[in-house]
Amino acid sequence: MASFQLDKTYDPKAVEARWSQEWITRGYFRASPEHPSQPYSIVIPPPNVTGSLHVGHALNHSLQDILIRWRRMQGRNTLWLPGTDHAGIATQNVVEKQVLAEGASRESLGREQFIERVWQWKATSGNTIVNQQKQLGESCDWDRLRFTMDEGLSKAVLEVFVRLYEEGLIYRGERLINWCPRCLTALSDIEVEHEDVKGQLYTIRYPLEEDPSQYLLVATTRPETMLGDTAVAVHPEDPRYNRLIGKRVLLPLTTRTIPIVGDSILVDREFGTGAVKITPAHDFNDFEAGERHQLSRIRILDIHANLLNESELGLATRMIPQAATALPGLSTQKARLKIEQLLSNQDALATVESHKMALGKCYRCKTVVEPYLSIQWFVKIGPLAEPAIKAVEDGRIRIIPESWVNNYLGWMRDIKDWCISRQIWWGHQIPAWYCERCHGGFLRSKHDNRPLIDLDVPPIVAKSKPEKCPQCGSGNLVQDPDVLDTWFSSALWPFSTLGWPDQTIELKTYYPTSVLVTGLDILFFWVARMIMMGLKFMGEVPFRDVYIHALVRDAEGKKMSKSKGNVIDPLHVMNEYGTDALRFTLASMASPGRDVKLAEERIEGYRNFANKIWNAARFAHMYLDGPRVTLPISQRTVPDRWILSRLNHTIKTVTVELESYRFDRASNVLYQFMWHEFCDWYLELIKPVLQNSDHPDGPGTRNTLVQILETTMRLLHPFMPFITEELWQTIPHDGHSIVSQAYPMEEPSWASREAEHLFSLIEQTVNLVRTGRVLLNYPPAQQITFYVAHEDSTKHDLLGQVIPHVAHLGRGTVENIERSAWPTQQLLRLVAEGLSVGINVSGEVDLQKAVDRLDKQLSEVEKESQRLSGKLNHADFVSKAPPEVIADHKDRLRALAQDHSMLISSEQQLQSMLGQ
RNA sequence: GGGCGGAUAGCUCAGUUGGGAGAGCGCUGCCCUUACAAGGCAGAGGUCACAGGUUCGAUCCCUGUUCCGCCUACCA
Numbered sequence: 001m002a003s004f005q006l007d008k009t010y011d012p013k014a015v016e017a018r019w020s021q022e023w024i025t026r027g028y029f030r031a032s033p034e035h036p037s038q039p040y041s042i043v044i045p046p047p048n049v050t051g052s053l054h055v056g057h058a059l060n061h062s063l064q065d066i067l068i069r070w071r072r073m074q075g076r077n078t079l080w081l082p083g084t085d086h087a088g089i090a091t092q093n094v095v096e097k098q099v100l101a102e103g104a105s106r107e108s109l110g111r112e113q114f115i116e117r118v119w120q121w122k123a124t125s126g127n128t129i130v131n132q133q134k135q136l137g138e139s140c141d142w143d144r145l146r147f148t149m150d151e152g153l154s155k156a157v158l159e160v161f162v163r164l165y166e167e168g169l170i171y172r173g174e175r176l177i178n179w180c181p182r183c184l185t186a187l188s189d190i191e192v193e194h195e196d197v198k199g200q201l202y203t204i205r206y207p208l209e210e211d212p213s214q215y216l217l218v219a220t221t222r223p224e225t226m227l228g229d230t231a232v233a234v235h236p237e238d239p240r241y242n243r244l245i246g247k248r249v250l251l252p253l254t255t256r257t258i259p260i261v262g263d264s265i266l267v268d269r270e271f272g273t274g275a276v277k278i279t280p281a282h283d284f285n286d287f288e289a290g291e292r293h294q295l296s297r298i299r300i301l302d303i304h305a306n307l308l309n310e311s312e313l314g315l316a317t318r319m320i321p322q323a324a325t326a327l328p329g330l331s332t333q334k335a336r337l338k339i340e341q342l343l344s345n346q347d348a349l350a351t352v353e354s355h356k357m358a359l360g361k362c363y364r365c366k367t368v369v370e371p372y373l374s375i376q377w378f379v380k381i382g383p384l385a386e387p388a389i390k391a392v393e394d395g396r397i398r399i400i401p402e403s404w405v406n407n408y409l410g411w412m413r414d415i416k417d418w419c420i421s422r423q424i425w426w427g428h429q430i431p432a433w434y435c436e437r438c439h440g441g442f443l444r445s446k447h448d449n450r451p452l453i454d455l456d457v458p459p460i461v462a463k464s465k466p467e468k469c470p471q472c473g474s475g476n477l478v479q480d481p482d483v484l485d486t487w488f489s490s491a492l493w494p495f496s497t498l499g500w501p502d503q504t505i506e507l508k509t510y511y512p513t514s515v516l517v518t519g520l521d522i523l524f525f526w527v528a529r530m531i532m533m534g535l536k537f538m539g540e541v542p543f544r545d546v547y548i549h550a551l552v553r554d555a556e557g558k559k560m561s562k563s564k565g566n567v568i569d570p571l572h573v574m575n576e577y578g579t580d581a582l583r584f585t586l587a588s589m590a591s592p593g594r595d596v597k598l599a600e601e602r603i604e605g606y607r608n609f610a611n612k613i614w615n616a617a618r619f620a621h622m623y624l625d626g627p628r629v630t631l632p633i634s635q636r637t638v639p640d641r642w643i644l645s646r647l648n649h650t651i652k653t654v655t656v657e658l659e660s661y662r663f664d665r666a667s668n669v670l671y672q673f674m675w676h677e678f679c680d681w682y683l684e685l686i687k688p689v690l691q692n693s694d695h696p697d698g699p700g701t702r703n704t705l706v707q708i709l710e711t712t713m714r715l716l717h718p719f720m721p722f723i724t725e726e727l728w729q730t731i732p733h734d735g736h737s738i739v740s741q742a743y744p745m746e747e748p749s750w751a752s753r754e755a756e757h758l759f760s761l762i763e764q765t766v767n768l769v770r771t772g773r774v775l776l777n778y779p780p781a782q783q784i785t786f787y788v789a790h791e792d793s794t795k796h797d798l799l800g801q802v803i804p805h806v807a808h809l810g811r812g813t814v815e816n817i818e819r820s821a822w823p824t825q826q827l828l829r830l831v832a833e834g835l836s837v838g839i840n841v842s843g844e845v846d847l848q849k850a851v852d853r854l855d856k857q858l859s860e861v862e863k864e865s866q867r868l869s870g871k872l873n874h875a876d877f878v879s880k881a882p883p884e885v886i887a888d889h890k891d892r893l894r895a896l897a898q899d900h901s902m903l904i905s906s907e908q909q910l911q912s913m914l915g916q
Numbered sequence: 917g918g919g920c921g922g923a924u925a926g927c928u929c930a931g932u933u934g935g936g937a938g939a940g941c942g943c944u945g946c947c948c949u950u951a952c953a954a955g956g957c958a959g960a961g962g963u964c965a966c967a968g969g970u971u972c973g974a975u976c977c978c979u980g981u982u983c984c985g986c987c988u989a990c991c992a
Contacts, residue, residue, distance in 0.1 A: 009954070194989075201992080219992055233992095268991055276992050285990045358989075371990090403920065407987065410919070414988090520987080551986090588940090589929085595985085597928060601941060608954040619951030668930080668939075683951075691950090767958095774958045780947055811949085 006621060006730070010614035012578030015726045020134050028739045029139045031079035033509040040076035041510035042068060043494050044140065045518050045526070046148060048087035049122055050094050053132035055552045055586075055598065056519060058570040062583045063549060063590060063663055064517045065138050069718035070658055071514075072139070073743035079510050080139060081497050083146035084126065088486040089183050089364050092426040095121050111425050111481075118426050122147075132571060137579055137721045139739070146497045148489040149428070156496035157428045157489050158463045160537060165461045169380045170420070172432075174455055176280075176287040177419050179372035180362040185423040186376050188485060189416055190524050192360040192369050201355035202340065203273060205348045206232060206249040209257050216241070216249055216260070217350055219272030221357055222282075223343065224308075224335040226251065227327075229258055230295040231278040235269045236262030252348040253323040253339070261293045281373040299373055301332070308335050332370065375455050377421035377430060377482065384532040385415045391531060391541050399546045400661055401592040404523065411524055418529075420485045427483030432459035435469035436476035453480065491529035494542035511538060515545040523548065547661045550595045552586075568598055577607035580720035584609065587719055588667040609671060610723050613716075616679050617727045620705055623690035624731075628703040633749055637697050638762075638801050639685040640704040641755035646677050647708055648750035651715060655746070658718075667719055674712060681763070682708070688808050706732055715744045758798075762805045769810035784812035 023029065031041075042064055047057055064080065072078040095118045096106050106114050130145065146153060164170040178187040202223045205215040218232055232249055234241035241260075248257040266289045267276050280290030281297040290297060300308055308327050323342055327335055343349040360369045389412045391397045392405060399405045421430060436442055439457045459480065460466050468475045489496070494516075498507040512534070518527060527546055534542030552568075573582050584606045589596045633641060650673040657666035689701045709731055717724040717738050728738040735741055769786075778784065786807055807814045 006951090008952075010952095221992070266990095266992080271991050273992095278992095283990070283992085285992075288990090355992095357991090360990095404987095407920070411988075523987095591929075599928080599941090602928080604954080605941065608952090611954050612952065615952035615955085617951085622951070664930080672939085679952085680956085684956095770957060771959090774946075777946090780957070781949065 006614065006618040008615075008618070010578070010611045010723060012580065012610070012722065013575070016135070016137070016574075016579050016722045019722055019725050020137055023137075023139065023737070023739055024134065024142060026737070028737060029080070029141050030143060031141045031506075031510075032077065033079075033505045035077040037075055037077045039079070039509050039514075040068070040071040041079040041081070041513045042515055042517065043081045043497055043513055044083060045516075045522065046083040046085040046146075046490065046493065047129050048090055049084040049126045049129070049147065050087055050091050051129045053129055053136065053570055055568050055570050055573075057129075057133075058136060058582060059549060059552050059586045059590065059596060060517060060519060061133060061136055061138050062586045063547070065136070065583075065721075066587060066663060066718040067515065067517070067658070068139055069721065069739070070743060072739070073714065073717065073741060075742065077509070079141055079144075079506075081144050081146065081510075082130070082133065082138070082140035082142060083148070083493075083497060084129065085486060085490060086147065086149040086427060088422060088424055088427040088483060089185065091118060091122075092424050093183075093364075095426075106425070114425055135571070135574065135579070136583070139721075144497075148486070148493075152499065153489060153492070153496045154428060156492050156500055157484065158431050159501045160492060160533065161431055161484070161488075162461055162463055163537075164379065169383060170377060171380060172375060172377050172455065172459065174373065174375045175378070175419075176282075176284055176371050176373050177376050178360060178369045179374070180365065180367055180369050182365050182367040183362060183424070186372075186374065186419055186421060187362060187369060188419045188487075191363045193363050193366075194358045194360055196356060197359045199355050199357045199359070201272070201353045202343075203350040203352075204252065204277075204343060205350055206252065206275075206277075208244070209248040209250055212250060216244070216275050217273040218275050218277045220277055221355060222332075222336070223339045224332055225279045225282045225300070226277060226339065227254065227308075227323075228279045228281050228298040228300045229277045230280060230290065230298060231259050231261050231293060233261050233263040233266050233276045233278055233289060234274060235267040236264055238267075238269050238274055240274060252346060253320055253342055255320060261289075261295075263289055263292065265289070265292075282371050284371055287371075287373070297373055301370065301372065308332075375453065376419050377432075377480075377484075379418040379420055381415050381418050381532070384536055385412050387535045388412060388528065388531040391535060396544075397531065397541050397546060398544065400548065404520070404548050408523065408528065412528060418485075420488050421480075421482040422485055423481075424483055427486060428489060430480040430482050430484060431463060432461045432480040433466060433477040434459055434480070435471060435474055436478055437472050437474040438469060442478060487525050487529060490526055491533040492537075494530055494534055495538050500537070512541050513543045515547055516543040517547045517549065519551055520548050521551065545661075548592075549590055550592075552596045552598055568600065573600070573603055577603045578610055578722070580610050580723050581607040583721075584667055584671075584719050587663040588671070590663045592661070609675065610720065612675055612679060613720075613723060614727070616674070616683060617709060617730065619683060620709055621730065624702060624706065626693060626702060627699045628706065629699040630703050631700045633752075636700055636704060637686075637689070638755055638758050638805070639682055640701060641752050642759040643678065643682040643708055644704065644747075644750040645752040645755050646673060647711060648747050651711075651744045652746045654715060655743075670716055670719065674716070678708065678712065681759075684809060685762075685805055688804075711744050714738060714741050717741075718743075758801055761798075761802050762809075765802070765806045766809045769806065769812075773810075780811065782811075784810070786810065786812045786814045787816075 044064065045060065047053075051057070068078055068080045092106075095114070098121070099106060099109060099114070099117065109117065126147075130142075133140070134142070161170060178189065178192045179185070180187055199221050201219055201221055203217050203219050204223065204226065206218050207213075207215045216232060216234075220226065229251055234245065236242055236245065242262065244260045245262040246260065248259050250257050261278070263276075266278070266285055267274065278286045278289050278293075278295060279298075280287045280295055281299040282301070287297075289295075308330050322345075326338055326342065330338060340349065340352070361367060362369055389409060392399060392408060399408060434442075434453055434457045439454065442452065458471075460470065460477070465479065466477060469477060492500070494513055495507060495511055498504060498511055500507055516527065516530070530542045534540065570582060581603050585598070585603045586596070588606070589598065589602070633644070636644075650669055653669045654666045657663075657669065686701050686705065689695045689697045690705075692698070695701075710728065710733055713724040713728040713731075717728075721739075725738045728741075733741075772778075773780070773784075786803070803814055
């Protein structure tokens, strides 16, 4: 064939866009559920529809693509199902900002119009991340793209909600929940991030009712909540206070008195003053304590404005006049200062100390959350968690790395009911309706015109709006205004995307999916809930393996964030260094249990790797003209047999590592093979054959070269899809695209211990020659003469296979001589396995440097041999150590002795030269 | 507070049944050798955090200490 011209450097931009398009157009990624081969399926963790590809996605998606491409090439019936998440709060925020910029507001548009705006936004901007995913080369079946709010998935959400409600696993209740004052919605427990902050511990005097000159000291970090106090608790066995239980204290700033109760759960005698105020409507512990003691719950905060509310304060707390007029309308922060001031005016504030505490913040907007009493929808999680625990315990789901199993189990065993209602507009509206007539007419919120629904009104839960109220027959039904937590629909993802509740062929073929690839951050948000829902509604786990990869951090190990400015933008990197380089970098750094610290220099290094591969192919093309012949292995040259043996080893290792999700090891092995074995040694070894067009080994070697190249392209393809496809197309091959070729399989006939042994002789000897050249200041271009003496006539054949390569790579010519004719000017005598190679020395030599160096090596060798002898001489070692260990040590000692004599003889010769 | 993980070369890390301490990047020297200077060759650099223990022998196993991460948690 005619030689093929490649550019001198690899230009990813010229290649990537073409192939990512071509692959999709030709339908290579399309799944065929009817295909008889063993299925392999992955559902992608759906990125937020508002998102753009960040480096965390790039890692997550690259690993999945490696698995999918690898399995596809192995002939499995693969499906990688893509999609996006409607991301309730995040998306609503984005569109709301847009609306505000136009001078309108969410409220002024009204719910229906606003949601219409979100859909419009999604139609125009929602595809950003999908396009970027295609750019990354992700081999998803794009025809099956799903969205958590599309029709099929919404149907699944309704089905699940109604069924759980009917089974009593979804309920409505008035509970304390986490409230984000900025997003104006309830959050689930895990949507709250805890952060250690320095706060203040206030100690307040609560006067005793029977004798106001005496008081109880009460400690709190949030003095503003004191207006909602309904009791003070002390430890029942605390001798300081237990006589006070049952008596009352006067709540400062108010005219109310509250009881003193004994509570051993809430109170830690050692902490603070040993007396705790109880505010059931604003603290989780206090809520529970309130239930134990049947305390009333006084709410002081307006849920929608997050301000102290006049009506609630005034009605419930009976405040003294200065407080009653000073507080309403203040935020909790301002109220805290005001309360502090009012208390000290009354001499009720004893001390203020600094205090370390954990503050809960909204995971979306980092606003401090407020425990708030309100009516919400919950999933009763216990009955769902139990089978999900069992599935992991009995190994039906494997978590990798295993160290996360305990984390998962611990969390699941202590799981709390899941608050699923959100007071926002964008999302799956809760399929519950209320009868206006039964309710006696709805109240509307002053702030946003929401219906204010009473807990006493029983909801009608159904998949669609009922015609009329089953109680009274009225048609005036109002739907619950809340929407479901975004993670509710994501929890159904593995089966809702495959067509559930319909029994589709996709569901039958691809569920359970093979593996879920995810970061640790959504183990509880998402993974645990998918397991629960999958088991509940499919009766089967949603995936066999859960592979948890690390978080990507910056080079200093810090979390990447826009505000810190340390974000590495994958699109920038792809543009600068190529997509393959980014993918390979991420794969090579994906060690389990450790975060990925990404620095741009690493990516540059793998850009160079891509270029190295490119140039290896370019080199091959220069010499591929001429006949090729496939010889039996035994008739191939030493370098050919050696590289095939190494390739076989590499194929085996890569496959084993991929099977255990060790992307880091798989990619390192590939790197090592391509660069340091194939390029550094093999290509150098075969140059004499290729560069002489008449060389008798030419046809065989050209054939091996093509074979190695073609195989390594397939081997590398899951990691570096673009460059491998591009190069594969240029070398002799069968088929249309590398995407659908078979993945290389272990070929035992290629393994050759003999060839590897011969190569190691070549390598060792060449290394000695090279070291000698540097030692002697011999320029690389200068040819030298190798005098080869035959010490042992049985080694002639060995010499014939090794010496020509040594001479080629050591840049010299060979002369066979008798042992007795050894040149007098020889400096180094290199010994390996009975071969003797002398380098003829003439010209300037830096003798002093050479002597220093040999001295140093000598002392190291002596130290080492002493150490080893010490071990060997130990009687217990000989009696206890396994025989192979002893043999190994003997071999090592023998080898050392050989080097030892070599160095001594060289040194003697040096000294005699110095003496001249 | 509880749990998990980490500490190995200047940096980032690998080191899987306890027996020779490794890679990449960076650094130094030489080389623009007809695939590649985004390259080649050679080299320097480590008390494997600290202290004990088990063992003939410990980077590896055990105990404790220090430091650093992460997860989790309602000490007011």
